[in-house]
Amino acid sequence: MEEVIARGAESVILKTERWNRYFVLKWRQSKPYLLADIDTHLRKTRTSRECKMLSIARSLGVRTPAVYAMNLDDSTILMDFIEGTQFKLLVNTLTENQLKEFCLKFGQSIALLHKGDVVHGDPTTSNLIIDSESRLWLVDFGLSEMNATVEMKGVDLHLIHRALETTHWDLQEIMLKATIKGYSETLGDESNDILSRMEEIRERGRYH
Amino acid sequence: MMVLFCLGIEGTAHSFGAGIVTDEGDVLSNEWDMLQTEQGGIHPREASRHHSDLGPGIIHSALEKAGISYNDINLIAFSRGPGLGPCLRTTATIARTMALKLDVPLVDVNHCVAHIEIGCLESSFTDPVTVYVSGGNSQVIAFAGGRFRTFGETLDIAIGNMLDVLGRELGMGFPAGPMVEKLAKEGSNYHNLPYSVKGMDLSYSGMLTAAKKLFSKGIPIPDICFSVQETAFGMLAEIAERAIAHTKKEELLLTGGVARNNRLTEILEGVSERHGIKFHRVTPSLAGDQGAMIAWNGILQFNAGHTIGIDDSQVLPKWRTDEQDIIWRL
Numbered sequence: 001m002e003e004v005i006a007r008g009a010e011s012v013i014l015k016t017e018r019w020n021r022y023f024v025l026k027w028r029q030s031k032p033y034l035l036a037d038i039d040t041h042l043r044k045t046r047t048s049r050e051c052k053m054l055s056i057a058r059s060l061g062v063r064t065p066a067v068y069a070m071n072l073d074d075s076t077i078l079m080d081f082i083e084g085t086q087f088k089l090l091v092n093t094l095t096e097n098q099l100k101e102f103c104l105k106f107g108q109s110i111a112l113l114h115k116g117d118v119v120h121g122d123p124t125t126s127n128l129i130i131d132s133e134s135r136l137w138l139v140d141f142g143l144s145e146m147n148a149t150v151e152m153k154g155v156d157l158h159l160i161h162r163a164l165e166t167t168h169w170d171l172q173e174i175m176l177k178a179t180i181k182g183y184s185e186t187l188g189d190e191s192n193d194i195l196s197r198m199e200e201i202r203e204r205g206r207y208h
Numbered sequence: 209m210m211v212l213f214c215l216g217i218e219g220t221a222h223s224f225g226a227g228i229v230t231d232e233g234d235v236l237s238n239e240w241d242m243l244q245t246e247q248g249g250i251h252p253r254e255a256s257r258h259h260s261d262l263g264p265g266i267i268h269s270a271l272e273k274a275g276i277s278y279n280d281i282n283l284i285a286f287s288r289g290p291g292l293g294p295c296l297r298t299t300a301t302i303a304r305t306m307a308l309k310l311d312v313p314l315v316d317v318n319h320c321v322a323h324i325e326i327g328c329l330e331s332s333f334t335d336p337v338t339v340y341v342s343g344g345n346s347q348v349i350a351f352a353g354g355r356f357r358t359f360g361e362t363l364d365i366a367i368g369n370m371l372d373v374l375g376r377e378l379g380m381g382f383p384a385g386p387m388v389e390k391l392a393k394e395g396s397n398y399h400n401l402p403y404s405v406k407g408m409d410l411s412y413s414g415m416l417t418a419a420k421k422l423f424s425k426g427i428p429i430p431d432i433c434f435s436v437q438e439t440a441f442g443m444l445a446e447i448a449e450r451a452i453a454h455t456k457k458e459e460l461l462l463t464g465g466v467a468r469n470n471r472l473t474e475i476l477e478g479v480s481e482r483h484g485i486k487f488h489r490v491t492p493s494l495a496g497d498q499g500a501m502i503a504w505n506g507i508l509q510f511n512a513g514h515t516i517g518i519d520d521s522q523v524l525p526k527w528r529t530d531e532q533d534i535i536w537r538l
Binding site for chain 2: 007008009010031032033034035037038041042121122123124126143155158159162163165166167169170201204
């Protein structure tokens with residue numbers, strides 16, 4: 001029995017039952033409108049990268065689903081099914097204190113990755129899952145990278161800022177502040193350079 | 209009821225345009241001229257000189273084509289930003305002078321927002337994800353919470369700018385996009401280029417450097433053009449797709465000067481098919497920088513009760529898409 005639980009930009013997320021328990025099967029489908037060379041390359045590299053980075057992230061102390069199997073021919077990954085809700089969908093149901101608490105944890109998780117020179121690559125509130133015990137899980141590591149520089153970490157923070165202003169515009173100040181707080185407290189002095197790089201990145205690429 | 213005539217004046221960069229649009233959405237005329245340079249690129253002062261030299265004549269011919277006279281104008285809209293300071297100031301000066309002389313209201317329009325709204329007028333779309341690609345902009349925009357929000361954009365250079373710089377390197381004229389597209393059709397060997405998507409943002413500078421290297425290695429120009437288009441447009445498709453998946457909107461609009469590219473159109477059509485949503489590419493004459501879009505946005509704002517006093521109408525070179533309250537959509 002397989003059930004589609006989400007249809008993302010680059011994959012279909014299926015919930016599947018095997019060995020009497022639930023798993024997630026993430027399937028990166030082929031995109032006929034892309035050049036075949038690019039399509040094949042992206043599906044392969046992102047699938048293998050995601051497997052690797054999910055494990056590396058966990059070793060850095062961030063909650064991520066465990067990977068059980070991967071198939072590079074059809075670009076699928078079999079991983080833990082996390083029983084919970086996307087943070088994006090929870091935001092407007094929380095009290096201000098609960099919201100701050102989760103954002104603080106979000107910032108801490110990103111800081112743990114950055115401490116290990118890893119960037120998430122797509123740190124939106126859609127890629128955070130809150131489980132029944134109020135624990136925060138990070139998912140979707142297809143754009144994640146190792147050996148991250150200050151620039152790459154700055155981009156990661158810029159993407160958080162961007163995600164908050166487009167999706168949670170009415171709460172963006174509170175959320176950004178709490179996320180940055182969790183981030184800076186965990187990362188320490190190292191965070192100063194990265195935060196100022198984030199501001200710098202925001203000003204680039206614009207019609208001046 | 210009387211029909212309202214709006215004169216829209218556009219002059220944010222190297223093009224100056226004037227268009228007449230009615231409050232019923234009829235585009236009666238849309239005249240423009242683009243500064244041509246020998247080496248390519250835009251010098252802001254030269255461009256503003258171009259606007260002040262040719263502007264009055266372009267406005268005059270827009271009125272003639274529309275079959276109305278100066279005294280028939282009910283409203284003047286101008287592109288207040290974002291753009292190059294000297295160009296914006298020249299354009300705004302023309303708009304203010306005319307508003308004073310004709311004693312009609314003045315409306316200040318955001319250039320990027322105007323690109324979206326003229327696309328909606330033409331397509332009858334109500335709430336699209338917009339891919340806005342031009343010489344100076346590469347943005348994926350959608351309406352949320354009273355503003356047009358930029359979900360993704362370039363982290364370094366715009367796609368049109370990237371194509372122009374590459375074209376200059378390959379010995380093409382300005383703008384280089386049409387020639388790159390033409391030669392790409394003759395290319396067939398794909399050369400791997402850096403594909404850089406970060407969340408819903410993208411970056412073209414690494415790809416540009418790598419493409420220049422291919423040229424210095426003697427790779428045939430058509431193959432370079434082919435590889436660049438496939439990579440650059442593939443990245444745009446991906447961020448558009450991320451925005452669609454994220455916002456769950458059901459329309460995809462392609463606009464801006466680079467919307468003229470047929471391969472890009474084909475790829476984005478494929479994206480919309482995959483998600484089962486509608487797609488529209490804005491007609492070339494309304495996709496580039498021109499006055500009709502400014503006029504139409506002026507009407508939308510005027511009907512929602514917004515005008516601006518001369519004293520408050522200073523230009524905004526860095527006016528972001530998401531900095532304007534979209535009162536006519538509330």
